Amino acid sequence: LNNAIVNPSASTSSKSQWGLISYFARVNYAYKNKYMLAGSFRMDGSSRFGADNKWGYFPSLSAAWRVSQEKFMQSQKAISELKIRGSYGVTGNFNIGDFQYLGAVSNVVYSPGDETVKGIAQTSIENPNLSWEKVNGYDLGLDLGLFNNRISISFDYYNKLTDGMLYAVNIPAITGFTSTIENTGSIRNKGVDIEISTRNLTGELKWNT
Secondary structure (H helix, E strand, O other): OOOOOOOOOOOOOOOOOOOEEEEEEEEEEEEOOOEEEEEEEEEEEEOOOOOOOOEEEEEEEEEEEEHHHOHHHOOOOOEEEEEEEEEEEEEEEOOOOOOOOOOOEEEEEEOHHHOOEEEEEEOOOOOOOOOOEEEEEEEEEEEEEEOOOOEEEEEEEEEEEEEOOEEEEEOOHHHOOOEEEEEOOEEEEEEEEEEEEEEEEEOOOEEEO
C-alpha cells in the first residue's frame, strides 16, 4: 500500500465567447393593391472576423405586379389571380469557430533533453483577411389562380451564387501548419420549382390535392 502511486488524470478548462450586432431597416409600398415593392438593408458585425472585415452588408429588393387587378383582366372569368413577382437579395454566413482569424495557441507536449514537458505553442495560422461568406440570389416567379382559385399554380426560377466560401484548405506543412480557414471558391445553385394545388371538394366533405 505504501508503494501505491496516485496519478490523477490531468484536468483542463477553457472558455470561449463571440458576439454579433445587427442593424436592420425595411420599407414596404403598395399602390391600389396592384403594384408592390419592398426593400430592406441589413448590416451585421461579427467578432469572428478581423477588425477590417467584421461588418457585412446585405441588401434585398422585391417587387410584384397583380395583373389580375388590372381593368383589362376583369373580363377574364377563368383567371381569378395572376401575379408576377421577382426578388434579389444578399445573405451572409459567419458560422465558423471563434477566433479563427487569429493565430491560436494551445497545450502541446515536447521533449527537450529526452524529458517529456508540457508547454504552449501556436497551433493555427492567422488570417486577418477572413471575412463574410455571401450568397447573392434572385428569384422570378408567377402565381396563377384559376376558377375562383380552385386550381392554384406557382412557378419559380431561382439562381443563387455563394461566393467567398468559408472553407478549411490545405497549406504547405513547411509553414508549421497543415490547414487554415479561408474565403475560397464559389458554388451556384439554380433551378425551377413548380407547385400545383387543387380544391376538388369544398362542401362539408373537403378534398384538396
